[in-house]
Amino acid sequence: MRRPELLLPAGNLEKLRTAVLYGADAVYAGVAGLSLRAASAEMSPDDLAAGIAHAHAAGVRVYAASNTFARDGDLETFRRILPEVVAAGADALIVSDPGLIRLLRKLVPQIPLHLSTQANTTNAEAVRFWRDQGVERIILARELNLADVEKIVAAVPDMELEIFIHGAMCMAYSGRCYLSAWRNRRSANAGDCTQPCRWEYLLRESTRPDDPLILAEDERYSYFLSSKDLCLLPHLPDVLKTGVAGLKVEGRMKSSYYTAVVARVYRQALDALLSEGTGYVCRAEWMDELQKVSHRGYTTGFAFAQEKINETSPGIKNIQTHEPAGVVLEYDPESRQLRIDVRNLLRAGDDVELLLPREVAPVDTGHLTGEQGKALQRVHAGSRIFLPFDRPVPPGALLRKKITPQ
Ligand code: SF4
Structure with missing residues (x-):
């Protein structure tokens, strides 16, 4: 069985480090300037260089995403920035614009190019076409089912192919959608979607604006554009059977906590599948973990369908049983305490767990200690505190707490 690369999103430097800590083989990051706007899921050139050095020290590859469709006026910016990204040590560039591909083949011929899913590659001839243009890997369209993916891999075995296995799905065809640009002036077509299809909508008649027509299954709203999230964890044997080179998790805008949980679960499942072979069983505890983000x-999305529309979740605004509590800054072996950067309101006695790459350990929150040594009963996001713990923990490890119903 081919060992595919597990790719995690890195929306910023902290998320990159989190993905590395929890088991990514590779990360992908947006680069400030390349989408021609300051988006929240992009890294500055300095952060990208630091992230590349950190990832490479751990044997993890970094792919820089520039999957916007450029206008002529944008090309000068790309000519300037992309060679800098290559010089910083990126292992590949993710692109979707044929013009950029042509430009890059001349400017930086040594860098591998990965074709973004936004190029909507759905057949073997299209794969051969892009191979002939010098593309080394293609992230196939999410709309393909696994049987079609397997046929394409077999038809073009010299190409590296990658598919999405987890994360948000579009109601449009892989990001070819103007909803975000229309509602928020941030375009999905430039890789900058704010996911307004997941917002709450009412249908109003213009003559009766205060009397909305309710379409919903719950008592107020309908999320009628909102797709369920893709999750192929229970189907990893079918996924690996396709022979793809890369398995990608969506979510550059998601939190470090999300990155940690998803990376950790898929790392454990892939390692188990590759070592156990036909004896492999998807563990219930892994799916339980995915309920905690x-x-x-x-949904399995298009993985087992010939042609279908994504399943929506009309009554579901969000599901999450746990929330991030903090990030470990360091471990003090003398006092046997963790120094924590708090990320959510934390009270003494809260039910908190430490998420480690190979285990989940309970943490005693009975004694929250401030940086000045003062005992505290509650602390807010942004505070720095100490918590007792009996053994060293790597910096960047995540703490989470159970959400208690109000
Ligand atoms: S708004 Fe929704 S459907 Fe449109 S690109 Fe963004 S995620 Fe996809």
Whole structure:
């Protein structure tokens, strides 16, 4: 069985480090300037260089995404920035614009190019076409089912192919959608979607604006554009059977906590599948973990369908049983305490767990200690505190707490 690369999103430097810590083989990051706007899921050139050095030290590859469709006026910016990204040590560039591909083949012929899923590659001839243009890997369209993916891999075995296995799905064809640009002036077509299809909508009649027509299954709203999230964890044997080179997790805008949980679960499952072979069984505890991060119900998307529309989750705004509590800054072996950067309101006695790459350990929050040594009863996001713990923990490890119903 081919060992595919597990790719995690890195929306910023912290998320990159989190993905590395929790088991990514590779990460992909947006680069400030390349989408021609300051988006929240992009890294500055300095952060990208630091992230590349950190990832490479751990044997993890970094792919820089520039999957916008450029206008003529944008090309000068790309000519300037992309060679800098290559010089910083990126292992590949993810692109979707044929013009950029042509430009890059001349400017930086040594860098591998990965074709973004936004290029909507759906057949073997299209794969051969892009191979002939010098593309080394293609992230196939999410709309393909696994049987079609397997046939394409077999038809073009010299190409590296990659598919999405987890994360948000579009109601449009792989990001070819103007909803975000229309509602928020941030375009999905430039890789900058704010996911307004997941927002709450009412249908109003213009003559009766205060009397909305309710379409919903819940008492107020209908999320009628909102797809459930893709999750192929229970189907990893079918996924690996396709022979793809890369398995990608969506979510550059998601939190470090999300990155940690998803990376950790898929790392464990892939390692188990590759070592156990036909004896492999998807463990219930892995799916339980995926319930602990924000999601909208899970679906297998197009993986087993000939042609279908994504399943929506009309009654579901969000599902999440746990939330991030903090990030470990360091471990002090003398006092046997963790120094924590708090990320959500934390009270003494809260039910908190430490998420480690290979285990989940309970943490005693009975004694929250401030940086000045003062005992505290509650602390807010942004505070720095100490918590007792009996053994060293790597910096960047995540703490989470159970959400208690109000
Ligand atoms: S708004 Fe929704 S459907 Fe449109 S590109 Fe963004 S995620 Fe996809």
